Every structure is written in structure tokens, then in C-alpha cells.
Amino acid sequence: MSRRYGGNPAATIILIIADVTAVILILWIAFFLLDANTANDLVSWVHHAANWLSGWSRDMFNVKSDDWRTILNYGLPAVVYLMIGHAVAGRVNRS
Template identity: 75%
Template sequence: MSRRYGGNPAAVIILVAADIASLILILWILFFLLDANRANDLVNAVHHAANWLSGWSRDLFTPDNADWRTVLNYGLPAAVYLVVAHAVAGRVNRA
């Protein structure tokens, strides 16, 4: 990653932050789809973090199927964070 952005630490930090946010959201989607035990501390922590990260998009889509609703409402912010982070990191690198 640092080679792609010429070793610019700001660009790398932006990308790593977006990767972590997206990973948390995707992890929650997997936990939900695989019916993970919500009483588990790890599952609970990931759920709370994912709720915070997806606050702006939660209930944006309201299909009847809970699986699709979760994939759409948590997957959209994961994709947006990655796309925006790559655009911002590219811009930071050019500056």
C-alpha cells in the first residue's frame, strides 16, 4: 500500500482506517448471516461498532428479508468507506 502511495503516511493511514471500518461491517454481516451468538463479547462488540459505523445508512433499505436488509444496510457503508478512502488517499498523495 505504501508503495502505491509513494510512502505517504497520511494516505496509508486513511486506507488502513477505511479497511478496518469495512472489515468490522463485513464481519457483522457474516456474524448475522451465520447466526452468531449475540451474547458473545466479540460478536456484541462488533455489532455495536458496526451500528455506529453504519448509523447514516441503517434502515435505508427495508426489504422484508432480514438477511438482505442486513447485507444492504451494512454493506453499503463498507463499500462507500472503501471508495471514498481510495479517492481521498489518491488526492492526498497528489498534494
Template identity: 75%
Template sequence: MARRYGGNPAAAIILLVADIAALILILWIIFFVFDANRANDLVNWVHHSANWLAGWSKDLFTVDNAKWRTVLNYGLPAVVYLLIAHAIAGRVNRA
């Protein structure tokens, strides 16, 4: 990934952090949509982490269908984190 930004390790770290945050949010969406066992430690950890990462967008969308509501309320932060990280990494690379 560092090669993608001219070998700048700071840009690579920024993208890695955003990728991990987006992965956690997407995992929670998948777990929720497919009714994963919430008593499972991994599912529970992902749920709590996704709640923290999506705290600012919690209940932004109030769609009646719970699965769509989860996709929208947790998918938006994933996209925002990736877009912001790519913008910041591009700036860091130019500096």
C-alpha cells in the first residue's frame, strides 16, 4: 500500500486505519443482516466497535426495515471514513 502513495508510510497508515474501521462497520452490517449470534464474543466485539465508530451517524436514517436501517446507519460512516482517509493520504503524500 505504501507504494501506491509514493512509498509514504504515513499515507499507508492512514489508509490502513480507515480500512480497518470500514471493515468493522461492514462486518457488523453482514452479521446483523444474516442474524449472527450476538452471544458470540466476536459478534459482540464487532457490534460494540461498530457502535462506537458509527456513533455520530446513529439513527441518522429511520427506515422502518431494521436491516436497511443498519445498512444505511453503519454503511455511511464506512464510506465517509474511506473518503476522508483517501483525501488526507493524498495530501500527506503531496507534502
């Protein structure tokens, strides 16, 4: 990843943070859709982290299907974090 931004360590760190954030949100979507056991420590941690990361967008969409509501309410922030993180990393690299 560091080669993508000319070895700029700040850009690499920003990319890693954006990617990890998106992975946590996407992992919660997968756990929810696959009906993972929320009593499991890993599933519980991912759920709490995803709730915190998506606090600004949760319940933005009120669709009747629980699956679609989860996909939209956690998927949107994942996409936003990726877009912003990659845009900021590109900008940092140009500085």
C-alpha cells in the first residue's frame, strides 16, 4: 500500500484506518445476515464497534426488511469512510 502513495507513511496510515473501519462495518453486516451468535465475544465486539462507527447514519433508512436496513445503515458508512479515507490519503500524498 505504501508504494501506491509513494511511500508516504501518513497516507498509508490513513488508508489502513479507512480500510479497517470499513472491514469492521462489513463484517457486522455479514455476521447479521448469517445470524451469528451475538453472545460470542468477537461478534459482540464487532457489533459494538460497528454501532459506534455508524452512529451518525444508523436509522437513516427505515425499510421494513431487517436485512436491507442493516445493509444500508452499516454499508453507507463503510463506503463513506473508504471514499473519504482514500481521498484524504491521496491529498496527503500530494502535499
